[in-house]
């Protein structure tokens with residue numbers, strides 16, 4: 001029986017990926033577009049998902065952070081090689097709430113929390129030593145206390161308008177099922193491979 005709810009279908013596929021992929025089933029490509037219309041892609045990690053959207057965390061001053069603040073269009077792509085599956089998600093990215101970002105930041109290992117303060121992600125750095133010196137300074141500054149979430153570090157939730165599920169099939173006659181959202185209702189169509 002084919003699934004009519006794309007979020008339920010994503011859940012089933014994601015759980016299968018978690019069970020079978022040897023490494024990082026939550027890794028996804030994120031495509032953004034700069035203010036002057038140039039696309040760029042990089043990997044990020046899916047940290048939450050559901051009907052509200054697909055969440056990842058990052059430095060808001062990074063290239064992707066700046067792109068999304070000027071153009072909220074975003075595209076995500078998972079490739080689960082062991083399963084021969086791809087999922088593409090196109091939508092619009094909005095910041096998660098401060099409470100949500102605080103809760104996730106608090107759950108991260110302390111080293112990652114320190115790193116979020118130390119790295120001006122996507123800005124040039126002359127030497128690795130400079131970065132490591134900054135890490136030591138921040139460790140000293142927060143010694144004995146909790147590390148708060150940096151104001152420039154948060155999450156984006158990509159609210160999808162389209163979700164396409166691709167399943168590898170013999171003779172390149174793959175299955176492609178595209179769900180599109182129309183006025184809050186999701187409709188599925190099949191695409192040729």
Ligand SMILES: Cc1cc2nc3c(=O)[nH]c(=O)nc-3n(C[C@H](O)[C@H](O)[C@H](O)COP(=O)(O)O)c2cc1C
Nearest residue numbers: 027042043044045056057058059062063064065122
């Ligand atoms: C598997 C993998 C997962 C990653 N996850 C994240 C992530 O969740 N958030 C993040 O900011 N960068 C993550 N990165 C690093 C990004 O790919 C990228 O190098 C960095 O965010 C800077 O991107 P930008 O300059 O386009 O903003 C990850 C890289 C890899 C290879």
